[in-house]
Amino acid sequence: MSIESIIVIGGGPAGFAVVQRLRRGFFEGAVTLIDPGGVPYDRPPLSKEYLAGSTGREGIAFEPREWFAENEVELLVDRVTSITADTGEVILGSGGTRRADRLVLATGGTAALPLIPGLAQAAEAGTAMTLRTVQDADRLREHLCTGHRLAVIGAGLIGAETASTARELGTEVILIDPVDPPLAAAVGEALARRLHGLHAEHGVQVRTAAVAEFQLRGTSAAAGEDGAVSSAEHSPDAARAWLRILLDDGSELDADAALIGTGMIPQTPLAQEAGLEVDGGIVVDEAFRTAHPAVYAVGDAARVRTSDAVLQPRAEHWEHAVLSGGAAGAALLAEAGPSSGPEPVEAPWFWSDRYGVHVEAVGSMTAPGQTVTRMLDGEPGVSFRLDEDSRVIGCAAIDASQAVRVARRLIARGTVVDPADLADPEVPFKQLMRRR
Ligand SMILES: Cc1cc2nc3c(=O)[nH]c(=O)nc-3n(C[C@H](O)[C@H](O)[C@H](O)COP(=O)(O)OP(=O)(O)OC[C@H]3O[C@@H](n4cnc5c(N)ncnc54)[C@H](O)[C@@H]3O)c2cc1C
Numbered sequence: 001m002s003i004e005s006i007i008v009i010g011g012g013p014a015g016f017a018v019v020q021r022l023r024r025g026f027f028e029g030a031v032t033l034i035d036p037g038g039v040p041y042d043r044p045p046l047s048k049e050y051l052a053g054s055t056g057r058e059g060i061a062f063e064p065r066e067w068f069a070e071n072e073v074e075l076l077v078d079r080v081t082s083i084t085a086d087t088g089e090v091i092l093g094s095g096g097t098r099r100a101d102r103l104v105l106a107t108g109g110t111a112a113l114p115l116i117p118g119l120a121q122a123a124e125a126g127t128a129m130t131l132r133t134v135q136d137a138d139r140l141r142e143h144l145c146t147g148h149r150l151a152v153i154g155a156g157l158i159g160a161e162t163a164s165t166a167r168e169l170g171t172e173v174i175l176i177d178p179v180d181p182p183l184a185a186a187v188g189e190a191l192a193r194r195l196h197g198l199h200a201e202h203g204v205q206v207r208t209a210a211v212a213e214f215q216l217r218g219t220s221a222a223a224g225e226d227g228a229v230s231s232a233e234h235s236p237d238a239a240r241a242w243l244r245i246l247l248d249d250g251s252e253l254d255a256d257a258a259l260i261g262t263g264m265i266p267q268t269p270l271a272q273e274a275g276l277e278v279d280g281g282i283v284v285d286e287a288f289r290t291a292h293p294a295v296y297a298v299g300d301a302a303r304v305r306t307s308d309a310v311l312q313p314r315a316e317h318w319e320h321a322v323l324s325g326g327a328a329g330a331a332l333l334a335e336a337g338p339s340s341g342p343e344p345v346e347a348p349w350f351w352s353d354r355y356g357v358h359v360e361a362v363g364s365m366t367a368p369g370q371t372v373t374r375m376l377d378g379e380p381g382v383s384f385r386l387d388e389d390s391r392v393i394g395c396a397a398i399d400a401s402q403a404v405r406v407a408r409r410l411i412a413r414g415t416v417v418d419p420a421d422l423a424d425p426e427v428p429f430k431q432l433m434r435r436r
Helices: 014-024 065-070 119-124 134-141 157-168 187-200 269-273 318-336 402-411 421-424 429-435
Strands: 005-009 030-034 073-076 080-084 089-092 096-101 100-105 109-111 149-153 170-178 206-209 211-217 242-247 252-255 256-260 265-268 282-284 295-297 302-304 349-354 358-362 372-375 379-386 392-398
Touching: 005 096, 065 073, 065 358, 080 269, 089 109, 100 149, 100 318, 119 211, 119 256, 149 157, 149 252, 157 170, 157 318, 157 349, 187 206, 187 372, 187 379, 187 392, 211 421, 242 256, 256 269, 282 295, 295 318, 318 349, 372 421, 379 402, 379 421, 392 402, 402 429, 421 429
Parallel strands: 005 030, 005 100, 030 073, 100 295, 149 170, 149 256, 170 206, 282 302
Antiparallel strands: 080 089, 089 096, 109 265, 211 242, 242 252, 349 358, 358 392, 372 379, 379 392
């Protein structure tokens, strides 16, 4: 059967990459992209430049609105409420229906809200927030200024970046996480400790504890002329809404607002209700096809099962979203006509920025094996993860992108390396590819 129409559900980096690949590959059929958020935009700037106010909504759009008309991509501002895999039918929140020969689920995820007493009420009141959409970033930014105190719950990538941006804007920040140091699974223990240490160096109050309860205090209009309430003014009588946060070590603290950065939940209900396999993500093969021939899934919502039946950990990073979208686009092009076929899936890579420091990591830092750390300027700078045969399987680096670029190639080639070379600052990174 020839493919004459494709509907992509979700316009994040993964969904947009599908659409872009289809048009770049000269797919001639109808392409529809459905997202309630309108013109597709990028998410990493939401905790960085966009939150800081140094770029606006146009600056984070993948392409301007005209691109969609010029490339004959129908952009539907709507939410899909259900799909039928056998017929390719899609039901829209506005009440209409659509149909296509192939559907691509690119629904990403939503920010997790842990079950902590009082959190739902604080979130309802807008005093506790999450960060996943541009609207979330706009709401959060209202709380970032001198004289305001923000509690950041969770010191993972989004929590850490938000703490950094909030400090840049003069906000008082308390960062709360029960793990010390956070992110060791992503970048290894040595780099995680160094990165976590940056918070205190930049004036963040770091607390190693879990939140036991949120208490919403004060409900009516603003106290000060500029709307800000300093921490000293916090009392049950203060006029505006603020939070008392009780920690599991018995202590408590007050904040004007809280950002909850405790992870994301993949958006799988459409797949689940359509009878597709879901196991911590929508299960797909290496070309991002679900078990139903008419449905693909990509990005944060998808989870790959390799050809040797191994279910991979679900990736939650930008590059994976873009590559998976490109790979699904290529597979759809192959179905629609002659093509070079599915593209290889690379080891997952991500980056993060905080306090002017750039972090990158590729592959796995937790798979069985050993971690070798290279000191740079007297501090842990690059950590490599090696398997039992001394093949590089992961790498994380602080301000050393070249090391990660080299590691990507070593991972792709399965190169065996000498751990002593990895640890030795005198051995140039590029030379690692020539050894052994
Ligand atoms: C604040 C923030 C900062 C980040 N920073 C980094 C970083 O520095 N480095 C990095 O590697 N990664 C970063 N990430 C992660 C990266 O942005 C994600 O991995 C990526 O956005 C996932 O892309 P996606 O297209 O799969 O999902 P999403 O970006 O979540 O997009 C999914 C889209 O689907 C739409 N959708 C959902 N359900 C429906 C429905 N039923 N009908 C229609 N549309 C629907 C949503 O509206 C959304 O637009 C960050 C993420 C966030 C939130």
